[in-house]
Amino acid sequence: MAGFHTMAVHGGRDDLAALGVHAAPLDLSTTYPVPDQVAGGEALQALADGVAEASSPVYARLHNPTVARFEKALALLEGTEQSVAFGSGMAAVTAVVQAAAVMSGKPHVVAVRPLYGGTDHLLSSGLLGVRTTYAAADRVADAITPETGLVVLETPANPNLDLVDISAVVAQAGAVPVMVDNTFATPVLQNPASHGATYVLHSGTKYLGGHGDVLGGVVACSADRAAALRQVRIVTGAVLHPLGGYLMHRGLATLPLRVEAAQRSAVELARRLAEHPAVGVVRHPSLPGADPAGLLGGQLRGPGAVLAFTTREAPADVVRGLSLITPAVSLGSVDTLIEHPAALTHRLVPSADRSACGVPENLLRVSVGLEDVEDIWDDLDRALSAFAPGDGEYLDAGARSASSRW
Numbered sequence: 001m002a003g004f005h006t007m008a009v010h011g012g013r014d015d016l017a018a019l020g021v022h023a024a025p026l027d028l029s030t031t032y033p034v035p036d037q038v039a040g041g042e043a044l045q046a047l048a049d050g051v052a053e054a055s056s057p058v059y060a061r062l063h064n065p066t067v068a069r070f071e072k073a074l075a076l077l078e079g080t081e082q083s084v085a086f087g088s089g090m091a092a093v094t095a096v097v098q099a100a101a102v103m104s105g106k107p108h109v110v111a112v113r114p115l116y117g118g119t120d121h122l123l124s125s126g127l128l129g130v131r132t133t134y135a136a137a138d139r140v141a142d143a144i145t146p147e148t149g150l151v152v153l154e155t156p157a158n159p160n161l162d163l164v165d166i167s168a169v170v171a172q173a174g175a176v177p178v179m180v181d182n183t184f185a186t187p188v189l190q191n192p193a194s195h196g197a198t199y200v201l202h203s204g205t206k207y208l209g210g211h212g213d214v215l216g217g218v219v220a221c222s223a224d225r226a227a228a229l230r231q232v233r234i235v236t237g238a239v240l241h242p243l244g245g246y247l248m249h250r251g252l253a254t255l256p257l258r259v260e261a262a263q264r265s266a267v268e269l270a271r272r273l274a275e276h277p278a279v280g281v282v283r284h285p286s287l288p289g290a291d292p293a294g295l296l297g298g299q300l301r302g303p304g305a306v307l308a309f310t311t312r313e314a315p316a317d318v319v320r321g322l323s324l325i326t327p328a329v330s331l332g333s334v335d336t337l338i339e340h341p342a343a344l345t346h347r348l349v350p351s352a353d354r355s356a357c358g359v360p361e362n363l364l365r366v367s368v369g370l371e372d373v374e375d376i377w378d379d380l381d382r383a384l385s386a387f388a389p390g391d392g393e394y395l396d397a398g399a400r401s402a403s404s405r406w
């Protein structure tokens, strides 16, 4: 099998040579002529039953060749048989809950916090007719009942970079399928399916697209599970637009290089932030104490490019002092982004639940981009140094590390 960088460049492009084209065609058709209506009907039936490809796409809600190329490429990178793309990461989460918990008649979900705020809210709201029990990663077995249709976890977790041992949770889940949100790690750093995850989910809006200009989601899994997800996608209409499929497929080609470069900068920035007098706790898997279970170098091949830190100043004031870093939600773009989870991405998670799972009110989340690391540091340092010590308000370095969890 080819190396990862080679697969990222060539995956899902097997048919291009025969088509005589270099770039993957962007097929915007909403409908496809079926001069033989009997054959067209058979294709429609096969697609409605969940096949990956039929003799005709028939209609764009059933199949799209541009999206299908992206799905093939992503499955290759995750080491799964197939993948199924959706119109957003949340549409993908919804489809997994529908396929695993609702369709199976097991409407109970066990979830490990913290999770992306939208996922947390979806599971807590009962909107899909499921009931959710939140459990610590080592207590998942206790939370499972005969009604449990799905276990959900995220690692590294959004927003505090907690690490979860996937195979340990899979072992506790037994026969219950486990969904791992792999958005932060990307397939470059982690392949949850190789640790027993049933569903590997990505918000493609983040690193896969990689340029902040496409919304999408994708789930990598076995062929059987993918067929059920496609059935859900066809009836709910949660399809990815072909332009989204095109952009995310293109994004995969540079994914390893982008993640590796941003990760290098994140390691350096995490180290410097941990020394900064205006900073409290820094969270990044590269830092001492961040990986008690020893997952880095095994399950997680690198610490990734998202970090988080607390400050003693109001997070909003720190963000206001930045000029280069983009103050915005989302992550995994070419530019460095910063946001205040308690105010934005995790606003809908009750504050008591946030603090119970290690998301302090004054935590800022940074998605490190591809700018020169010194420029990113200068911006952070300038904003933080506006609140420089000298007034005795800050603890000294020794007291700070002793008081921090890590």
Ligand SMILES: *Cc1c(COP(=O)(O)O)cnc(C)c1O
Pocket (backbone or CB within 6 Å): 088, 089, 090, 091, 116, 118, 119, 154, 158, 181, 183, 184, 202, 203, 204, 205, 206, 215, 216, 217, 330
């Ligand atoms: C953004 C995000 C999602 C949701 O994805 P959308 O594309 O915004 O719907 C899910 N999980 C994680 C970890 C995310 O960061």
